[in-house]
Amino acid sequence: MSQYKAIKLVKRPQPGPVSQDIFEVVELDRPNVENGQLLIKQTHMSLDPAMFGWMSPDRESYIPPVELGSVMRSSGVGEVVASKHPDFSEGDRVMGMMGWQEYALSDGQGINKVQTDAPDEMVLSVFALPGLTATQGLLNVGKPKQGETLVVTGAAGSVGSIVGQMAKADGLTVIGVVGSDEKAEWIVNELGFDGAVNYKTDDIPTKLAELTPNGIDLYFENTGGPIQHAVMGRMNAHGRVVVCGMIADYDKEQPSPGPSWVPIIKKRLSIQGFTMPDHFDQIPSLLQQLTPYVTKGDIKYRAHVLEGLESAIEGLNMFLSGENQGKLLVKL
Amino acid sequence: MSQYKAIKLVKRPQPGPVSQDIFEVVELDRPNVENGQLLIKQTHMSLDPAMFGWMSPDRESYIPPVELGSVMRSSGVGEVVASKHPDFSEGDRVMGMMGWQEYALSDGQGINKVQTDAPDEMVLSVFALPGLTATQGLLNVGKPKQGETLVVTGAAGSVGSIVGQMAKADGLTVIGVVGSDEKAEWIVNELGFDGAVNYKTDDIPTKLAELTPNGIDLYFENTGGPIQHAVMGRMNAHGRVVVCGMIADYDKEQPSPGPSWVPIIKKRLSIQGFTMPDHFDQIPSLLQQLTPYVTKGDIKYRAHVLEGLESAIEGLNMFLSGENQGKLLVKL
Structure with a gap:
């Protein structure tokens, strides 16, 4: 690819259902991978209720809101397609905060190798x-x-x-x-x-x-x-x-x-x-x-998979209407 | 004395200020002190906001309500005037649950000797x-x-x-x-x-x-x-x-x-x-x-002392109006 799609947050949401125009879908150029960086092709991204907090300008929230003009924050699973980072190699399957975009350039912070061969849906629905x-x-x-x-x-x-x-x-x-x-x-x-x-x-x-x-x-x-x-x-x-x-x-x-x-x-x-x-530093013990x-078979899940990057925008409103059936994911 | 005054709870309170007619002032005969019992002449009794809970019939409260026809529950300080109890002697100064009455017959349960020579007001305002x-x-x-x-x-x-x-x-x-x-x-x-x-x-x-x-x-x-x-x-x-x-x-x-x-x-x-x-079992460590x-002089208090047993009834309403200035006590 030479270009890929991403979705930026450009306005703060108003109360009520999320309006399409707070987001902007953009085409970005494939970035150069510098020393210490890796490039991930995202395969599934997760939609979570916490996103309503991330979009809001409330300075008292527990993490800073997504800045206007930035790619919307989200977690996902993907594959390393290029790496100049000592801990990651091309072909590694990774999870972490990747944002609403098809490719994510990362310095490795908050990115972890997936430790199970469970499908993407289960990784994001259970182990994330x-x-x-x-x-x-x-x-x-x-x-x-x-x-x-x-x-x-x-x-x-x-x-x-x-x-x-x-x-x-x-x-x-x-x-x-x-x-x-x-x-x-x-x-x-x-x-x-x-x-x-x-x-x-x-x-x-x-x-x-x-x-x-x-x-x-x-x-x-x-x-x-x-x-x-x-x-x-x-x-x-x-x-x-x-x-x-x-x-x-x-x-x-x-x-x-x-x-x-x-x-x-x-x-x-x-x-x-x-x-x-x-509690992010306690993830290994969690x-x-x-x-x-999970191993004993006590945890069943169902994923509600939307198709394509742009489906994330309407997907957010499913949290308000309750119409999603299972963990909301977007397949890229 | 051959007779003494007590106040019984005879009706459950309604919402709003406490009405006089939920109580009845009675004259009781001086009881015989049996083996294992002591008779206390109460000198000061304490009025506490918790009494609203004690009078209410709500079975979900943390302690059973005062039964209708019983002497109203309260804590106080007094002097042992007769004892056939091994742990108490005539003249001992004691504190504990004594009820709205001038004299209290007790089996010693919940009654403790006062360990300080502070005045009654300070015992009930600080150490109780x-x-x-x-x-x-x-x-x-x-x-x-x-x-x-x-x-x-x-x-x-x-x-x-x-x-x-x-x-x-x-x-x-x-x-x-x-x-x-x-x-x-x-x-x-x-x-x-x-x-x-x-x-x-x-x-x-x-x-x-x-x-x-x-x-x-x-x-x-x-x-x-x-x-x-x-x-x-x-x-x-x-x-x-x-x-x-x-x-x-x-x-x-x-x-x-x-x-x-x-x-x-x-x-x-x-x-x-x-x-x-x-936490009553933790009172010694508390x-x-x-x-x-208290010893370092960090705790000041003020007592709002009402006079005479019957003043307790109107005293309860001071918690609702906020007009009491300091710990509400009744001097007997």
Whole structure:
């Protein structure tokens, strides 16, 4: 190739669905590979809810926003096509932050060789951000105990589906909150969850009470929304809440109020927020925690694969509508 | 004496100010002291915000409510006037749960000899629930570090005033939230706080921003109310929130919504609720942590002393109006 396509962020998003015109599709010249650099041909890239944070100008976020005029940030899998970097050779299969572009020039920082021969879809759906996030949030923050009851929101999503399956493997009762009957059936019949709440059609408090007769010990929050209030009302004494995502609020001008803090005292609850960038240096140990679940066959996944670089733009809105079925990926 | 006065709880309270008719003042006969028992003449009893929880029928609370027809629960200081208990002698000065009554018959459980010759007011204002609660919440849950900024609500209250003074002694910047200018002046000029927000008259976000130019690392919550939202918006990364009380919601039919959970993720906050009954077995070690602050003169207090048993009933409403100045006590 002499030219390749990339997508730059050129405007900040407004609340609501992402508008096409905040991005610009450009043709870039193939760069020269200097000493210490490598060039990667990206084969699959990952779309993640965290991207809403990366695009936003909120200076208080946990990592700096993508600068206007820069290629949109994303992680992906690809193959090294040229290398003047001592740690990488042509033909290596690598993963890491590559951005919305067909080719990525890198100094190697944040790029790792893929250690498994699993297909791209599984690498990005399990061994990358989703699995690492589930592992850190569930095992290291939530500290689940056999016999406890877990409620996880966004339960058919990339993180939530792994959280629920790990918790089932560890002997918990697992209830998932989803936005469609199809997703409810998938998590119960395919993934082995003990029950599902469809927050769009069920009477949330009633259904949740039916499914959690012994209360809730652990709450893994990926979405926000009214479910928060119902779950907090059913937490057991000394319950733990892991706050991983608030996708329901990412497209709102004003974030919705949270639940009253009264149960936090009455039940002596702990609530802990976390984001993966704080834990990137622990990735080797997180992979060690995660891999046995995968090896034993406890983790199923499904990938929702879009085709072609430009499909990423519309793909973002699937997080808001909930219409994706499985981990959102873009095949290049 | 052959008879003494006691106050029984005969109805559950409704939301709003406490109505006199939920209590009944009775005359009781002096009881016989059996083997293993002691009789205490109470000299001062303590009024505490936790009483609102003790009177309420909410079965999910951390300790069982006071049964209807029973003497109202409270802690106090008194003198042993008769003892057939091996651990106590006539004339011993004791503290513990004695209830709203002039004399208390006890089997010794939860009754401890007072280990200091400080006056009753100081025993109940510092070495009893307020100081123990401040110690557990600030030191063991909040884990303050020198140079950090603490915001404490109910800052002129029995717990808040000790929390702020301990944090000042430990080298933090301490901002207190209060409901009157008189209280603001007291915590700044007498207790040495670095600043005060009067939540009734100040523009809360503006004043808080002025007083916390480096953000907030530690938030000790005694009250609830709109201040929560302003403080959560100014929390620094990895900030901690200690939830000790929600007095602003105790007299409401519907608890007010809490702050959005978005900052919990963005700032990776932790929020921890606690109540003292979980820590009663740690009282000796809590006193060990607390006593050096008192000995070095770091802890000032003021007691608001009501006179006579019946004054306790109206006294409860001072927690809701905020008109008490200092630790509420009843002198018998």
